[in-house]
Amino acid sequence: xxxxxxxxxxxxxxxISAFALFFSCSDDDANDGTLAIESVSKTGYNEPxxxxxxxxDSLVTTGFSGNVYVIxxxxxxxxxxxxxxxxxxxxxxxxxxxxxxxLTLPVGVPYSTDLTSNKLRIVTTDGKxxxxxxxxxxxxxxxxxYPLGGPAGTVATITGTDFVDVISVxxxxxxxxILSTTATTIVIKIPAGITGACKIFVETPGGITQSALTFGFxxxxxxxxxxxxxxxxxxxxxVNQQQTEIVRDGVYxxxxxxxxxxxxxxxxxxxxxxxxxxxxxxxxxxxxxxxxGKAKIVLSGKSISINLVPGEWTDYEFSLQxxxxxxxxxxxxxxxxxxxxxxxxxxxxLGFI
Numbered sequence: 001x002x003x004x005x006x007x008x009x010x011x012x013x014x015x016i017s018a019f020a021l022f023f024s025c026s027d028d029d030a031n032d033g034t035l036a037i038e039s040v041s042k043t044g045y046n047e048p049x050x051x052x053x054x055x056x057d058s059l060v061t062t063g064f065s066g067n068v069y070v071i072x073x074x075x076x077x078x079x080x081x082x083x084x085x086x087x088x089x090x091x092x093x094x095x096x097x098x099x100x101x102x103l104t105l106p107v108g109v110p111y112s113t114d115l116t117s118n119k120l121r122i123v124t125t126d127g128k129x130x131x132x133x134x135x136x137x138x139x140x141x142x143x144x145x146y147p148l149g150g151p152a153g154t155v156a157t158i159t160g161t162d163f164v165d166v167i168s169v170x171x172x173x174x175x176x177x178i179l180s181t182t183a184t185t186i187v188i189k190i191p192a193g194i195t196g197a198c199k200i201f202v203e204t205p206g207g208i209t210q211s212a213l214t215f216g217f218x219x220x221x222x223x224x225x226x227x228x229x230x231x232x233x234x235x236x237x238x239v240n241q242q243q244t245e246i247v248r249d250g251v252y253x254x255x256x257x258x259x260x261x262x263x264x265x266x267x268x269x270x271x272x273x274x275x276x277x278x279x280x281x282x283x284x285x286x287x288x289x290x291x292x293g294k295a296k297i298v299l300s301g302k303s304i305s306i307n308l309v310p311g312e313w314t315d316y317e318f319s320l321q322x323x324x325x326x327x328x329x330x331x332x333x334x335x336x337x338x339x340x341x342x343x344x345x346x347x348x349x350l351g352f353i
């Protein structure tokens with residue numbers, strides 16, 4: 001905690017010192033009434049190692065939301081409004097002198113396209129205006145839905161926002177082939193060579209975004225087919241382990257039909273010795289239900305209850321430590337319908353990470 005406070009204090013000291021430097025010579029030139037924007041630079045610091053601060057003050061012609069910039073010029077002290085791509089940007093009047101304006105590029109500024117002005121515009125209290133060529137880069141991409149499993153070579157779609165000029169899609173460190181992109185979708189092929197669970201990374205000029213959920217498994221129970229080391233012994237309705245009606249990822253999904261009043265369950269167990277899960281942290285599974293209802297997920301006799309979401313896939317990552325209270329070495333996994341209704345449950349992406 002002391003180190004954190006020290007680093008926070010040092011960052012604050014650097015920023016304050018940098019701003020003081022910007023303003024120390026701000027009025028050396030007499031104001032002859034000229035309004036002009038001469039340059040824009042990104043300011044701040046890099047911290048390549050704890051406690052080591054390297055100043056950043058580099059001239060730029062493209063800005064990104066959330067970064068701090070210094071606008072340099074003449075006659076800036078009378079600034080009334082600042083616009084980026086005709087979007088009004090807030091600025092603190094105390095951070096304005098005749099030669100410098102320091103501001104944070106706000107969230108919400110439209111990124112530059114052929115349809116935007118691609119200009120920085122300053123308007124003063126006496127009606128003068130100054131223009132400067134300046135583009136706004138896209139924000140970091142957001143990932144809404146992406147594959148959680150599937151064999152190498154499978155074509156999959158990533159959906160989200162701000163997929164502008166996509167640079168790369170990686171599964172861990174392994175790049176995926178990009179087949180097509182739009183502002184909200186990226187179509188890729190799942191790459192070969194993935195071993196174990198990993199995150200998906202999408203990079204654009206706006207930054208790199210990591211998936212919240214994990215692709216793949218450190219131990220797979222079902223991913224298009226059941227792990228051959230596990231037996232299946234379900235009840236209370238039909239089971240189809242290679243159905244193609246409703247699929248989360250890959251080609252196949254488990255379909256478990258539950259008869260009314262049966263409280264049916266999809267049950268699989270480990271052949272031979274129970275599975276040692278000491279090296280894993282989470283149970284991962286995707287579920288799709290045809291009706292709202294309840295279900296129990298049971299692992300080594302320890303269960304948790306969930307509410308089934310009808311008509312859409314819901315992806316889960318359950319903590320083995322907190323959700324299942326350290327289940328030891330499980331030999332049986334069970335998903336049981338717990339409302340007594342004729343609810344069909346689809347199951348995909350089942351395993352440990």
